[in-house]
Amino acid sequence: MLFDLTNFYFEGRKAGSRKARFGRSKEKRNDCRLLVLALCINREGFIRYSSILAGNTSDPKSLPGMIDKLAVKTSVTSKKTLVVIDAGISTEENLQGIKEKGYNYLCVSRTRLKDYSLSKDHRTVTVHDTRKQEITLREVQTRPEEDYYLEITSPSKAMTEASMNRQWKERFEGEMEKINEAITRKGGTKRYEKVVERVGRAIERYPSIARHYQITYLCNERKPAEMQKVNWTIKDITAIDKNTGVYFLRTNVRTFGEQTTWEYYNLIREIECTNRQLKTDLNLRPIYHQKDERSDAHLFFGLLSYWIVNTIRFQLKQSGENAYWTEIVRRMSTQKLVTTEAVNALGEKVELRQCSRPTKQAERIYSILKMKQAPFKKIKICRSQSPPRGSS
Template sequence: RGIATEVNLVWLRQQRYRYLVVSRERKRRFDPERAVSIQNASGETLQLEKVLCEDGKEVRLYCHSERRAKKEEAINERFVKRFEAALDKIAAGLSNPRTTKRIDRLWERIGRLKEKSRGVGQYYDIELIPDTNGEKAVALRYTRKVAHNGPISHPGVYCLRSSETDWDEETLWRSYITLTDLEAVFRSLKSELGMRPVFHHKEERADGHLFITVLACQFAQILRRRLADQGIHASWRSLRQQLSGQVRVTAVFQQPGGQSLHVRKATRPEGQHLKICRALGIDTQPGGAHKYIH
């Protein structure tokens, strides 16, 4: 999405590059009667509406997710309540002798509220009622406008833009999900798998560092693919968090002769951890049990 500016897209078309990007346009639209339904990896139903541009050189795919809609509705409702509470506070303060009533100062305050409202403020008509001199406000009134083509009127909708006008709705969306998965892989390479930072000063050591990181990434993707075949769809970061609950512990027992018996073994896996181990066909008690007397 960061490179999907209009200027960049024009350049891509001029250079005859193919592209599939998330649209940066603020307006949203979605017609469920023209949409087709598909299911993602987690079983959620998505609705996709494909719209061909007038020049026939680009296509837009409007995607609606019910889960995303509920999340956005909750966020929007929180910002709506916060914005209206702030306006009510300003209105109540106009009857207080110690609060600011100058109209220019109040508009500045309202402007700051709109900046912090995550776009909610644009859906309100706000009016300050002046006194006889026209310098101070005696009342504040606001009404909520009907929202069109925005996050409030179309929660859970996002738009993809592509030069692949011949692809159907599902192919466009599946390709986009593949791109997001690749981006997640690169993030994992740079963070958990340790590609960056590179502290080596010699070229051959830096090459070895990068080779080991890429090799680790390949192993991680193989594990994810095997888990996906068993119905477990999770990022590498999520898998690491789930598997981190099992650790190796050492219990020490004091024997009658004064010596200590040390028993080292892995803790017992539970829940999702056990499910992952069984899906991969690996030992649920890695490392076995080791005993030694000291």
């Protein structure tokens, strides 16, 4: 089973709600009240349990309660159950709790391994993502009583992280330049303690890149209480992008192997992607309802939509078609309804409606789903035109 939590923000005060609360919005809308939707999903992506929680519910705290409720409401056997969670929920406390309840777990390691060695056979397994880009999997050498770790190396992820590092580097250095400008500007922040505080806030804002910098403070000799300048240098520029594109999967099941571990983890990635698509494509956010029962109904219809989407995608994946929902919609939207209007010799208005021919990609989807390639046959409608007003 796979656990996933996402939240939805409201437009409006929502003052009388018992559930809507301020919290950490995944859409960066911390100015709005939120609702949290908790989902438990099986291997095929179908919902087994769902719950609407208060908007201030944090991811790690929600997991133990969800596991207990699922065990009561469903016939889950702990010996065969694998709990797949993302890094936001996989705290050491939660992992220990999952193990104590008799379940197995698979997650992204919250900490990057250091000074590790690969397994003795040094086997590398290559898989491909949905964009046909290569991803390499290598087992990390650990003791039999320890968890199984799998090193994941993704070139596309490395490019994304390198681009983000360059962006954070520019922003961090920009903050440092503003601090030095304020020191030299009349009325700017010059006091030594205040300048150090500003540097500390910049480090807190960009911690991933700030740790690669060596920062020194130069005190004003004539005015010891003031700062003269803040200097910064990069310790090792090659270290910034050294481990980009590398992360680790962690599980207490050592018998899966590289391929199976990756396939199990990939399920939660697809679920998170589907969540994002449903929020945008089906307009589940923002929520405009002011009553809790209407908000619950809004999300309930969203879950019904999820079932439809996942049923279609499940049938397509059985035949090797792994496209996401947005891509499926794009392919099918190429087929159009064409309406042709004309007036015949009898003065009748004739309408002819027919579907355009589907593309080869759309034909493949129709074929897999065992559906007709046209929603309806050609329709011909004849209407007698009414005479103009004032005519006899």
